[in-house]
Amino acid sequence: MSVVRPDAPNEGMGGALAARLQTAVPELEDVRILRRLTGGSSHETWAFDARLRGLERHDPVPLILRREFDHALFDMSLGTEFELLSRLHETGLPVPRPLFHAGTGTALGSPFMIIERIAGLDTRKVMAAGGGTDRGKIGKSLVAALARLHAQQASLIADLISGDGRDAPARELAKWKAVIAASGDRSATLRIATQWLETNSFTVECPVIVHGDYKANNILLKANAEPVIIDWELAHIGDPVEDLAWTMLWTSPDDLVEGMMTPDEFLSEYEHQTGTTVDRRRLLFWKIFSLVKLAAIFLKGLETPPGGVVPRPTLLMLGQAIPCIEQALGDLLLRELEGSVGP
Amino acid sequence: MTASIFERLAGIRQFLGEEILPCVPGDKRGDLRAALKMLEDMAKEIDRLPGLLELEIAEMLHLCDAAVAALGWDGVDQDDLQSLKEFALEFDKPGKRLSELLALHTGICVLVSNLAIQLTAKVAIEPEDQKCLSGPRVVLAKSYRLLRRQAEARTSWQSVFPGGRLYPASGTPIKTIGDG
Numbered sequence: 001m002s003v004v005r006p007d008a009p010n011e012g013m014g015g016a017l018a019a020r021l022q023t024a025v026p027e028l029e030d031v032r033i034l035r036r037l038t039g040g041s042s043h044e045t046w047a048f049d050a051r052l053r054g055l056e057r058h059d060p061v062p063l064i065l066r067r068e069f070d071h072a073l074f075d076m077s078l079g080t081e082f083e084l085l086s087r088l089h090e091t092g093l094p095v096p097r098p099l100f101h102a103g104t105g106t107a108l109g110s111p112f113m114i115i116e117r118i119a120g121l122d123t124r125k126v127m128a129a130g131g132g133t134d135r136g137k138i139g140k141s142l143v144a145a146l147a148r149l150h151a152q153q154a155s156l157i158a159d160l161i162s163g164d165g166r167d168a169p170a171r172e173l174a175k176w177k178a179v180i181a182a183s184g185d186r187s188a189t190l191r192i193a194t195q196w197l198e199t200n201s202f203t204v205e206c207p208v209i210v211h212g213d214y215k216a217n218n219i220l221l222k223a224n225a226e227p228v229i230i231d232w233e234l235a236h237i238g239d240p241v242e243d244l245a246w247t248m249l250w251t252s253p254d255d256l257v258e259g260m261m262t263p264d265e266f267l268s269e270y271e272h273q274t275g276t277t278v279d280r281r282r283l284l285f286w287k288i289f290s291l292v293k294l295a296a297i298f299l300k301g302l303e304t305p306p307g308g309v310v311p312r313p314t315l316l317m318l319g320q321a322i323p324c325i326e327q328a329l330g331d332l333l334l335r336e337l338e339g340s341v342g343p
Numbered sequence: 344m345t346a347s348i349f350e351r352l353a354g355i356r357q358f359l360g361e362e363i364l365p366c367v368p369g370d371k372r373g374d375l376r377a378a379l380k381m382l383e384d385m386a387k388e389i390d391r392l393p394g395l396l397e398l399e400i401a402e403m404l405h406l407c408d409a410a411v412a413a414l415g416w417d418g419v420d421q422d423d424l425q426s427l428k429e430f431a432l433e434f435d436k437p438g439k440r441l442s443e444l445l446a447l448h449t450g451i452c453v454l455v456s457n458l459a460i461q462l463t464a465k466v467a468i469e470p471e472d473q474k475c476l477s478g479p480r481v482v483l484a485k486s487y488r489l490l491r492r493q494a495e496a497r498t499s500w501q502s503v504f505p506g507g508r509l510y511p512a513s514g515t516p517i518k519t520i521g522d523g
Binding site for chain 2: 192313334
């Protein structure tokens with residue numbers, strides 16, 4: 001018989017959630033909600049332990065529950081993400097093992113998925129805490145994980161994602177441009193940059209699976225420093241250089257670029273591991289795109305959520321950083337006009 | 344003496360931080376900390392915004408004049424030309440409220456982007472040997488430089504990127520167009 005333990009971890013909201021989760025997934029026993037985690041822009045994420053019926057080893061298993069909000073806009077659905085994770089996991093890529101998924105017709109009310117909880121910390125936190133004594137080595141392992149992803153056949157997930165990826169520059173731009181337009185923002189720099197991207201869009205010759213949010217805090221490090229890639233909701237088929245530009249956007253002392261290697265070293269390592277040459281003109285396109293995408297994400301957080309949901313100050317605060325994005329866009333556009341764009 | 348708006352805001356922050364934050368459940372603390380930080384940043388913004396908006400509007404109107412000259416009176420979109428005249432008249436009116444300045448600023452931002460896009464189109468069809476010295480190219484570079492500088496002036500009232508710089512420049516400009 002399944003019983004929700006009445007002890008501390010299941011207090012309050014967690015207790016109600018544990019009971020509903022157990023009803024929704026009969027394979028779970030002894031659900032213990034541990035804590036709500038920060039996470040994606042349109043999902044709610046909980047850490048919990050539970051026993052899985054039918055397993056020989058009947059110890060509690062560390063798990064993650066992700067529930068979809070009603071107002072998810074730019075993330076893929078959890079059902080698609082679950083299928084994507086399943087296929088990537090089967091190839092041996094370092095991703096969490098997905099276990100259960102359901103739509104709206106369960107006791108939880110909204111779509112959800114359950115995946116294994118990796119025993120590890122996000123790379124940025126490991127670095128900030130002074131862990132990772134060999135930063136260069138860890139950096140190389142993160143580049144290697146990205147190179148492995150980009151080596152996968154795009155056809156692996158082609159039936160899950162719209163488009164064949166050849167039109168990814170225009171398609172991705174249209175998606176984020178719509179988010180900016182819906183926000184009502186009138187930034188001159190964002191509009192000029194968006195126009196520049198439309199004018200300079202191109203066709204991707206060899207589309208690959210793109211993570212879409214590859215940065216240190218979306219990569220968990222296990223105790224043996226092995227990386228595990230999480231947060232796949234922005235994945236799509238497109239240009240691998242898009243992932244490189246997005247990774248290069250994050251340059252705190254605890255990030256892959258500037259924290260573990262310089263931008264030049266990052267690109268060289270990627271080129272070495274993939275045997276390719278990164279086209280610097282395409283890199284510029286994706287850098288400008290990355291800034292526009294980041295602005296769109298921040299502006300989305302400023303919108304009043306539908307259905308009486310209260311705006312979150314953590315999201316509102318991101319909107320204050322739009323001038324940082326405009327400054328960087330002005331810099332890149334000026335350098336492009338002047339004919340000097342470094343890595 | 345009555346406390347200033349900044350002292351009252353500081354008092355509210357102190358109350359929320361010292362009296363309320365310790366009582367708030369763990370999953371709400373991040374949001375309350377963000378709210379406290381935003382109150383601090385918004386106090387800086389309120390302090391600087393009126394003067395900054397006046398300056399930015401004046402700079403952008405000046406830039407628009409230069410863009411129109413570079414595009415030629417016949418080459419510029421006539422709706423944009425009309426908007427420029429109206430914005431200049433509006434800017435000259437005395438005693439504007441902050442909300443009116445913000446609305447005017449927003450309108451001029453749209454105009455600046457319209458003109459920059461027209462300049463970009465003109466630069467794109469210029470012969471290669473004329474590009475370095477062309478009027479549209481010089482004004483376009485000035486536009487980017489001005490927008491970059493205006494954005495930089497606002498980075499001090501945000502806490503998301505403490506250094507304030509994204510994609511720090513590593514390339515050395517080969518040449519500088521229309522700078523000074």
